[in-house]
Amino acid sequence: MPTDVTLQAAVAAIEAARQKADKLGVPMNIAVVDAGANLVAFARMDGAWLGSIEIACNKAYTARAFDMPTKELAKISQPGDPAYGIASSTQHRIAIFPGGIPLKAGGKVVGAVGVSGGKPDQDHAVAEAGAEAFGAS
Amino acid sequence: MPTDVTLQAAVAAIEAARQKADKLGVPMNIAVVDAGANLVAFARMDGAWLGSIEIACNKAYTARAFDMPTKELAKISQPGDPAYGIASSTQHRIAIFPGGIPLKAGGKVVGAVGVSGGKPDQDHAVAEAGAEAFGAS
Amino acid sequence: MPTDVTLQAAVAAIEAARQKADKLGVPMNIAVVDAGANLVAFARMDGAWLGSIEIACNKAYTARAFDMPTKELAKISQPGDPAYGIASSTQHRIAIFPGGIPLKAGGKVVGAVGVSGGKPDQDHAVAEAGAEAFGAS
Amino acid sequence: MPTDVTLQAAVAAIEAARQKADKLGVPMNIAVVDAGANLVAFARMDGAWLGSIEIACNKAYTARAFDMPTKELAKISQPGDPAYGIASSTQHRIAIFPGGIPLKAGGKVVGAVGVSGGKPDQDHAVAEAGAEAFGAS
Numbered sequence: 308m309p310t311d312v313t314l315q316a317a318v319a320a321i322e323a324a325r326q327k328a329d330k331l332g333v334p335m336n337i338a339v340v341d342a343g344a345n346l347v348a349f350a351r352m353d354g355a356w357l358g359s360i361e362i363a364c365n366k367a368y369t370a371r372a373f374d375m376p377t378k379e380l381a382k383i384s385q386p387g388d389p390a391y392g393i394a395s396s397t398q399h400r401i402a403i404f405p406g407g408i409p410l411k412a413g414g415k416v417v418g419a420v421g422v423s424g425g426k427p428d429q430d431h432a433v434a435e436a437g438a439e440a441f442g443a444s
Numbered sequence: 445m446p447t448d449v450t451l452q453a454a455v456a457a458i459e460a461a462r463q464k465a466d467k468l469g470v471p472m473n474i475a476v477v478d479a480g481a482n483l484v485a486f487a488r489m490d491g492a493w494l495g496s497i498e499i500a501c502n503k504a505y506t507a508r509a510f511d512m513p514t515k516e517l518a519k520i521s522q523p524g525d526p527a528y529g530i531a532s533s534t535q536h537r538i539a540i541f542p543g544g545i546p547l548k549a550g551g552k553v554v555g556a557v558g559v560s561g562g563k564p565d566q567d568h569a570v571a572e573a574g575a576e577a578f579g580a581s
Numbered sequence: 582m583p584t585d586v587t588l589q590a591a592v593a594a595i596e597a598a599r600q601k602a603d604k605l606g607v608p609m610n611i612a613v614v615d616a617g618a619n620l621v622a623f624a625r626m627d628g629a630w631l632g633s634i635e636i637a638c639n640k641a642y643t644a645r646a647f648d649m650p651t652k653e654l655a656k657i658s659q660p661g662d663p664a665y666g667i668a669s670s671t672q673h674r675i676a677i678f679p680g681g682i683p684l685k686a687g688g689k690v691v692g693a694v695g696v697s698g699g700k701p702d703q704d705h706a707v708a709e710a711g712a713e714a715f716g717a718s
Numbered sequence: 719m720p721t722d723v724t725l726q727a728a729v730a731a732i733e734a735a736r737q738k739a740d741k742l743g744v745p746m747n748i749a750v751v752d753a754g755a756n757l758v759a760f761a762r763m764d765g766a767w768l769g770s771i772e773i774a775c776n777k778a779y780t781a782r783a784f785d786m787p788t789k790e791l792a793k794i795s796q797p798g799d800p801a802y803g804i805a806s807s808t809q810h811r812i813a814i815f816p817g818g819i820p821l822k823a824g825g826k827v828v829g830a831v832g833v834s835g836g837k838p839d840q841d842h843a844v845a846e847a848g849a850e851a852f853g854a855s
Contacts, residue, residue: 310721313627343754344494346634349623353587357619372495386523389564392540395531396506397498450764482768486760490724497757631755632783635808643807660797668806677803701800 312341312410312418316444317348320410320420323440327433328352328424335424335433336363339410342417344371352424359423365400366407366434367421372400374416377407378431406430408438446581449478449547449555453581454485457547457557460577464570465489465561472561472570473500476547479554481508489561496560502537503544503571504558509537511553514544515568543567545575583718586615586684586692590718591622594684594694597714601707602626602698609698609707610637613684616691618645626698633697639674640681640708641695646674648690651681652705680704682712723752723821723829727855728759731821731831734851738844739763739835746835746844747774750821753828755782763835770834776811777818777845778832783811785827788818789842817841819849 309316317339328335334352336359341347346367351360369377383390384403394401405427410418420437422430446453454476465472471492476484483504488497506514520527521540531538542564547555557574559567583590591613602609608626610633615621620641625634643651657664658677668675679701684692694711696704720727728750739746745763747770752758757778762771780788794801795814805812816838821829831848833841 314624318624341754343631343752343756345625345631345754346623347625349620350588350592351619351621357617360620369495373493390541392518392521392531393499395536396502396539396541397495398536401495451761455761480768482762483760483771484762486757487725487729488756488758494754494756630784632780632808632812636804639807655803658803668803673806673809676807678801678807 309412310342310417312339312347312441314347316441319444320437320441321348321350324420324422324433324437325350325352327436331425331429331433333425333429335422335430336360337433337437338363338367338421339437340367340371340419340421342371344368347418355424362402362423363406363421365421366402366423366430367419368400369402370407370409370419370421371416374409376405376409376431377402378405381405406434408434410438410441446549447479447554449476449484449578451484453578456581457574457578458485458487461557461559461570461574462487462489464573468562468566468570470562470566472559472567473497474570474574475500475504475558476574477504477508477556477558479508481505481556484555492561499539499560500543500558502558503539503560503567504556505537506539507544507546507556507558508553511546513542513546513568514539515542518542543571545571547575547578583686584616584691586613586621586715588621590715593718594711594715595622595624598694598696598707598711599624599626601710605699605703605707607699607703609696609704610634611707611711612637612641612695613711614641614645614693614695616645618642618693621692629698636676636697637680637695639695640676640697640704641693642674643676644681644683644693644695645690648683650679650683650705651676652679655679680708682708684712684715720823721753721828723750723758723852725758727852730855731848731852732759732761735831735833735844735848736761736763738847742836742840742844744836744840746833746841747771748844748848749774749778749832750848751778751782751830751832753782755779755830758829766835773813773834774817774832776832777813777834777841778830779811780813781818781820781830781832782827785820787816787820787842788813789816792816817845819845821849821852
């Protein structure tokens, strides 16, 4: 059982995510971080938003930093909600919208994938494809 | 009557907070700042969220910076509220959600404890345990 | 003649660099930016320095930002030299030591590769392998 | 063999460092990071320099980020040296003077300790005491 994300596993997750993005017809930025929330690999598909480079990395960071999909963090970070303000309380690395998903091995979070470039639901679906490929590896 | 937070007192507050977190079954990040709002001690319990390292420190900073629990600051920082925007008006050290509590000596604020790693109410409860231990010392 | 760096070309450059790093026996961080100096792809080889993630990206940025190898920039950025201070005059993305090399197409700079993880000469040699693979593509 | 730094091990390293600092008669800031270069524990001894809070954390970060004592990094980062500019090429987290030392388990770097508050040689000696305590645990 892997306890961390190798480059090979990260590249495989990115490739699976890329294929899903191709199917959706939306070029994406895709980032993978390891257990320490540090970047392992990144790919920007041709034509993907430049502004999403950092966002994809931050979504991956956030999903590992809080061991949950950024989609879940979004639900508790709205105005009036218990974690409202979490994104602005730190140095701008916390993403509170869909597209970041933890990578798990043996039920334990060992990294994360972050995707940005489309609509939030598309980002989440592409990240899911990456996470599934990692889980199956 | 102490006028500042010694390392010994900070460690004692962290230990009390840690025991409370253990009871709740949630690993936490716990930070203590002194009268100058500067970090005195910090502990990340095994398995606690990586993203909460900075947040715990910022909650402690905020609770001393404004001499009130961050839970109180949260109430006046929502959209439409008088302090809305306070978190984004600075270099991102201001936390506007529960988990930061001032440390008092003789009714005067001389520091603060910040906790992050669980639900906001859990963070607040753990910080409270730390603050109580300090007040009783 | 390509006028920009595609993901496919970036991945090929990284792969060539990775093979060179393998030969040297030093795990590296490898980044590729496009004509706009924006990140296209990144890979951290297993065991490569964590501190070099940002540095590899910054070397790639710098090599495109000034259209010269960072090794050349290093020569004019020492104390007393004409460009001394260039690294600290900005938001810290400028690398003034070897490991960043422009990617050229038809004699024109269209991107750059940045490598960090070993001795500066090793970083430069690995970046060179990446740049050569790009030039030959 | 530990593959990462637990809170208990970090606290023990800090305690050993603190005792060494006491012997030297210099109050220190002491930080410990884990394999992912993320903060595990921190202590500021009473009267220690406020400016050294961040420096101690950055020394620990740096020692893990490059898997070498910051004292070694210092030697290759002087003007004219191969890694000159490394500290200013990133977001100010790289320390190029003594006081940061990797923590090893089974010959592998799994974290680091960073110390700041005295003369560089004192910082290094105090960090060494922390690293030795970790290695012996």
